[in-house]
Amino acid sequence: MTHAIGIDIGGTGIKGALVDLEAGELASERIKRDTPEGGEPAAIIDVVREIVAELESLELGEAPHLGICFPAIVRDGRTMSAANVSDAWIGLDADALFGEALGRSIHFVNDADAAGFAEAVYGAARGQQGLVIVTTLGTGIGSAFVYNGMLIPNTELGHLELDGDDVEHWAANSAREREDLSFDVWAERLTKFYSHVEFLFSPQRFVIGGGVSKQHDEFMHLIKVETPIVPAALRNNAGIIGAAALAAR
Helix, strand or coil: CCEEEEEEECCCEEEEEEEECCCCEECCCCEEEECCCCCCHHHHHHHHHHHHHHHHCCCCCCCCEEEEEECCCEECCEECCCCCCCHHHCCEEHHHHHHHHHCCCCEEEEHHHHHHHHHHHHCCCCCCCCEEEEEEECCCEEEEEEECCEEECCCCHHHCEECCEEHHHHHCHHHHHHCCCCHHHHHHHHHHHHHHHHHHHCCCEEEEECHHHHHHHHHHHHCCCCCCEEECCCHHHHHHHHHHHHHHC
């Protein structure tokens, strides 16, 4: 059995686990810590170091690979944006910084791309030909393009501008909660978003992830597009699993 460690850094929480790369599932309990207030790089690195040390102490098998996913555009290991964390991340060589702090080689990737890759290898996009667009509906809208199993990184569909504003400001799950929208009303907004993406990219399949995908039977059938839509298979573990799998690749 081959293990790797996956760490998923978010604006409110940091979670990690050992991942069984053959099965595409967690091989340990998920460890979660609050993201330090302000989301500064040094403070987040300290939390990640604690989680990695705890996972390595479990002795559930060697985990030579470590993948970390993060809510930012990631280019050549550098974080080129910052969502719900400190602006100090912008332009930071995160690959080198984490590698030095942890004393090992790491792989740093966008969080939605990690989730999309996990769904392509182990989940709802597995074996799918053509373009699959994986979206995560949460605080914002993350996206991952997978074409014939290959990840096309940093697509950022949540920042498409429709009706004079970024789509994620009025169609993310946070907007539904903030405005206390019914699933019917929210689905109308999602239809506008997914119809636009469908027109631009003609995907073979949409996969919807994020925590709200657990309630997919409440809203997914109300989204009126021609492209088939399916819920993510790996739910909120997708980022951890995808980060670990990309590190191993």
